[in-house]
Amino acid sequence: xxxxxxxxxxxxxxxxxxxxxxxxxxxxxxxxxxxxxxxxxxxxxxxxxxxxxxxxxxxxxxxxxxxxxxxxxxxxxxxxxxxxxxxxxxxxxxxxxxxxxxxxxxxxxxxxxx
Amino acid sequence: xxxxxxxxxxxxxxxxxxxxxxxxxxxxxxxxxxxxxxxxxxxxxxxxxxxxxxxxxxxxxxxxxxxxxxxxxxxxxxxxxxxxxxxxxxxxxxxxxxxxxxxxxxxxxxxxxx
Numbered sequence: 001x002x003x004x005x006x007x008x009x010x011x012x013x014x015x016x017x018x019x020x021x022x023x024x025x026x027x028x029x030x031x032x033x034x035x036x037x038x039x040x041x042x043x044x045x046x047x048x049x050x051x052x053x054x055x056x057x058x059x060x061x062x063x064x065x066x067x068x069x070x071x072x073x074x075x076x077x078x079x080x081x082x083x084x085x086x087x088x089x090x091x092x093x094x095x096x097x098x099x100x101x102x103x104x105x106x107x108x109x110x111x112x113x114x
Numbered sequence: 115x116x117x118x119x120x121x122x123x124x125x126x127x128x129x130x131x132x133x134x135x136x137x138x139x140x141x142x143x144x145x146x147x148x149x150x151x152x153x154x155x156x157x158x159x160x161x162x163x164x165x166x167x168x169x170x171x172x173x174x175x176x177x178x179x180x181x182x183x184x185x186x187x188x189x190x191x192x193x194x195x196x197x198x199x200x201x202x203x204x205x206x207x208x209x210x211x212x213x214x215x216x217x218x219x220x221x222x223x224x225x226x227x228x
Contacts, residue, residue, distance in 0.1 A: 004157070006157075033215060033216075035218075040220065041220055041221075042118075042120075042203050042205075042218030042219050042220045042221050043158065043203070043216075043218045044218070045215040045216070045217070048215055056215065058215075091157050091158070093157075102148060102160045102163060103148075103160070103216060104160060105150075105157035105158045105159070105160075106157050107155075107156050107157045108155075108156070108157045110155075
């Protein structure tokens with residue numbers, strides 16, 4: 001296993017369009033997190049899953065955002081009707097909750113809304 | 115309200131000397147702390163962590179110190195190397211309370227000059 005994988009690495013979209021990102025976590029990790037990072041800020045929590053259950057959502061996750069983790073494996077993050085303020089790096093991380101708490105991050109998806 | 119604060123946006127150190135990165139937190143429920151390192155256009159990489167039951171954890175050139183009474187932690191890098199130049203994020207977690215998400219500071223950009 002080579003780590004957390006995110007696809008695509010970069011996405012440019014027009015305002016109003018929908019976008020979907022995919023994250024493949026480290027295979028034995030049962031927790032999966034989505035974060036967003038903008039310039040000059042640390043990663044900001046969006047949501048996380050324990051296996052297939054979405055356990056927490058941040059207030060940053062507006063109604064236009066939805067995340068899924070079917071079968072507790074990969075996850076998708078969809079943004080509907082994108083706005084320029086959605087431009088950011090979207091980071092996925094996974095961790096083997098219960099053994100240790102270190103979360104391992106993917107390389108991120110850079111979203112630019114024009 | 116920022117729960118994890120890194121008050122120095124940047125730090126410049128000479129190669130071979132010690133780098134000290136600081137982090138303060140406000141939430142007394144945090145019981146696990148992590149440091150991540152981030153290069154441009156990449157996801158954060160886990161560096162070192164410490165539980166609140168300890169006051170020091172060491173891993174090679176990296177040592178993290180925790181002062182619970184002051185709600186302060188620091189990362190020491192000795193000796194500093196040019197390859198250490200990156201943005202360092204402090205993160206905190208309420209592991210005992212099963213809070214799932216890491217709360218990050220805004221980061222400190224470390225520059226190690228040859």
